[in-house]
Amino acid sequence: MTKFIKIYMVSFCIIVFFPWSQAAAMPEIMGTDQIQAGMHGIAKTVIEGTTIDTFDIEITGVIDAGKDSDGRIIAIASGPVIDKTGGVLQGMSGSPVYIDDKLIGAVSGGWKEINNRTCIITPIHDMMKIWDMPDLKNKTMIQQVNLKQPPTVLSADNKTDIKTASKNTVTTTQAAVAAEKSKPLMTPLMVSGFTDAGLNLLKEKMAPYNLVPYAVGSYEGKGETVTLEPGSSVGVEVVRGDLSVAAIGTVTALDNGRVLAFGHPFLRKGNVNYFMTDAHIITTASGDNTGFKVGAPGNLVGRINQDRSAGVAGIIGRYPSVIPIQINVDDLQLNRHQTYAVQLAYDEELASSLAASVVYNAIDQTIDRAGTGTAKIEFEILTNAVDSGVIKRSNMYYSPQDVGQLSITEIYQALNLLCTNTMGETDIVGIKVNIKVDANRRTASIIEAVPEKQKVKQGETVNVKLQIKPYRKPAETLIVPYKIAKNQPAGMTTLEIRGGGLVPVAQLLMQQQGLDLSPEEDKMQPLSEKLDAFMKANKNNEIIISPAAPMLNEVQQAAAIEAAIKQSAQLDQIKPNDQVNIENKKTKLDKPEADLPAKFDTNYIIDNIIKTSIQVIGKKN
Template identity: 40%
Template sequence: MMMSAPATGLAMDPIMPHSQVTGGMVGTAYTVVDSSGELKDFQVDIVGNMDNGKGSQPMIMAKASGPVIEQTGGILQGMSGSPVYVDGYLIGAVAAGIKGMTPYTFFITPIDEMTPLWSMPDRKNKTKLSTINIKRAAEKREQEAKEKKKQQEERAKAGDKKVYGDELLDRARAAVKADKDKGKEKPAAAKAGEKAAEKTAEPAKVAVETVKKEVTKTEKASKAAKAKKAKKDKPVKTALKSEPKDVMYFSGFNQAGLDFLKRQLDPQDSYTFLPMGAPTSAEMGRTVYNASLVPGAAVGVAVAYGDFAVGATGTVTAVDGDNILAFGHPFLHRGNVNYFMTDATVVGTISGQSNGMKVANIGNIIGRIKQDRATGISGTLGEFPSVVPIKVNVRDNSLARNVNYGARIAYDEDFLPQLSGGIAYAALSKTSDNLSGSTAKVGFKIRTDAVEKGVVSRDNMFYNTADVGQIAMAELIQAVSTICQNTDKESDIIDVQVNITVDDGRKTASIVSAVPDKKKVKPGDTVKFTTTIKPYRKSQETLIIPYTVPEAQPAGTLNLDIRGGGLTPVTSLMLLQQAGVDVTTEAESKLTTAAKLQKLEKAGRNNEIVIAPGAVQVPASKTAILQAKRDAARKSREKVSNLDKLGKQPATPGETKFTTSYIIDNVIHSTLTVERD
């Protein structure tokens, strides 16, 4: 049977605390089960209060019945949050079924366990940059102009010839503009008009603030009275295992990307993952500023939105003004959060003994989810999360494809690294279709205030016989993770741009030889190494690589390594990180966030040939070392200009990097004899 909402969405429905709920009571629950969007009701028979011991969350056990339940086959995943009323009082939200038992028996999260979510501290969303929504600002100006015109017409019709504050302000602004256009000073009359307008507006402002204070006092007094009135009874203990009834939706991800994100977001495997539920193309990117919800309506929560979407849908439990409660159990159980709140469209229901579900699509962005706790989620309509836009361009040379992707990730430091890497990986995998035995060039730019220059950039080249995408995203995840783990402050990330080029086949090479044009050198000399490389299944190639001997190099033998730029195999690093092993050394842990990011930017690239002093050197005498340092300092003082270094990262003394078109996979050695004057 179709029913209207039990109460308006503007004021909180009266509640009944769980201590007053007893077995034998009969109630009604409301939810949406089809594409009509209409609320439908079903009967709820209360079995009794349940408790699992001290410190646990109390629950209410109940049974569902009626035509709607017969149609759906029981309580389904996606019905989470459906409000339950007894005698017109809201007692809680449909929250979970009982694993291994009939889908008609379920648990209710008491409403008095959910309402505290509204008063919990909100420390997220503090990095939001000051922005102006041009479309919304234009709509607001247009609406204000219409209202002003209507007021003027009404005043004229009533014969009111008074000059009001807003008209004085308009006249003053017009006078100022006219004077500026003529290059004259502002007339005294305009100044007087502005002062008069300010005096006229001031009493109204004071009156509004007074009303706000009185309303706040009344609300606090009402809440205190309700809390004082509530009583506590000893509920019956139970060992039954609850099973949350919710679905997480993914859109745009292929199976490999889905598997990766599932491991990150749902390690306990408590959600059903479905490759559907995305916003439609018409809804994509839309934000509704004046949305409204009622108890029983479908609602969505998302951590990513766009060409790639990650989220879930459930049901609204309660509405108080612009504040909502939903789900009756956690989404990801992350506490204070910063997620998108969306409206949702129910497609239909799928019956099943233990895995039936209500299928729904997330839709327009309508607000922000602030709390993700054991008893449910809470959020505010018309308030929006700070976001990190990510753009990914993938070019597959072998398939002649060039595709752009875009998404917005809610700024939550727990998810940004995984979602950034997951979205980039999914874009790569979808475009290339086959990543085994491929070579990928990955470059990214992250605009952030975590570094003084405002941008963190990096590019590298990767090859893997199984799946190049799995290792190609490691540095992107590392960079975003470093920013999110800033111990000094919460950093802003303005956006992330990723460019990926894929070539079918193996582009690796080995260094065969590196012969210097001279063996005896002096500090500061440039030596040309004739370097021969052997690309995979191609003819040898010869490269001329210049190397500059360090100014502070002591006299004696200088052992050099000529190697590929990848200092640490990315695959090994990823395996350690995914296994939960801390791969950070003590020295690295003391670095600032900016220093860590700079180190990543300067790290050798896999497609570079690096010539640098080896780890093993012939020990020099203390006298020789001191003399070398003095000579280097003297030559440094003699330099009169550093203009040639502007815009360049400082080079590491004694290290040369030479970019190639191949991933260099080995190391060879060479020696020079250093002589000092």
């Protein structure tokens, strides 16, 4: 973010988060070299509300987890709390485990299919290393990792193997075999404010991260001061406000405002920038092969800054960079207006998907129906990526199935351009979206195009009279001015009149024949140029008038392709510092330099292409 915004956020944090400031220090800890099978201890977690309960732990062994690790501890959970929950649940991740009042680590995994009371404990020594990881967020680009490859958790095959092992530490080979059957306690993704359709889209967007969202309600306890302590529920929230998307786990340890939790990764993205909240557990749910806490995030208490294999870490009283989004949706049939306000924790890889999901959900929730519809969307993205400081775009969409899905296309594209900029990180200061949804089909076809004059001079402007036929409505007449290019060759010229969302006929025919001569994306093109092209791109509700590309026979097509390849090879040889006259590099493919195509906004999505002819005469004539 910009320097001004950073300063503002720090000041904001001092005011807002002071009530949650905590000076809790680390308790005495015990390493795996001191842990033996048969030892007994307790673990702390919340199964309802914010009250911390305890359950019993019996150590059954320690397994090797590879280089630079203290291994993984295997234990059996028991007691009234475990009896009530039906075993170790998702959401218990991070539950601190103590032996003789010494912290040994956090519950982090288990074998639900084999024994739902057997659990894996991540050693506290491994978790504490996270605190020493560099926190460079907002100073450099986020380091990318392979999120599709789940973290490896080495563990024993089952309770019997560990108890019968002659040594306290199982061999690496045994652990590797056992790891195939063990599973980390995947942290459930709790969402609130989403419709069924919105939740389904979010599931689709989160699938690459192995996250399954569950719909839960918010709770009325927000605003109450909750002091985080070992065993408290904690939220890692990526969307906050009228809608919420958060993972719920358990606090393992605190040390002067620093927090450790989960005992396994959330997304395993390293240095991150997420909201850290307290959390309220509503209930628990358990079945034969799965179980989890049902909870909701609460008060904002800080920032999650590390997401590593051994857990997540955060800082109380610090605030993450955010992208505020305001969405206004109008349903023209219901005469309903809804406004939604959310904040996204700024993450370059998640921002596009989360923003698109949030906007889609706002549409679906407001219109409260599925099926046909037309939507007009306008959005602004405040950013330092363009000189004006704002990206503006509007468009219209029609769909017989789900107009909301189409409506989010371009806001996703714009954010993706910003978040994948190869030249550097960009600031996204805010997003505002306005959407009007009409249940009626607002499409139209062009049925006639007649120039007011059949003969025009080079550089002259001629009005083209268009007849359009809206869906189930009377025909309408439009007058669209079109300027002939100053160097348009004399003679008969074919004009193509089409909807802005349609591909020109010649280009479409070439693509159908497997010939795509469009240039590849220039990865070195400045972001500002890409965004300028995005903002100027044709719209579905525009009528475009431009000279039609000449139709080529097979011989002409072959010659054109050969010339294009030759021209490309010649241009590739031009060095940046060479003073080369590009005009001398032109070939037969060069077209006369023409003015921009005429564009005319309508209140309909134009769904076809027609042609008309006009005779161009030279100025001398």
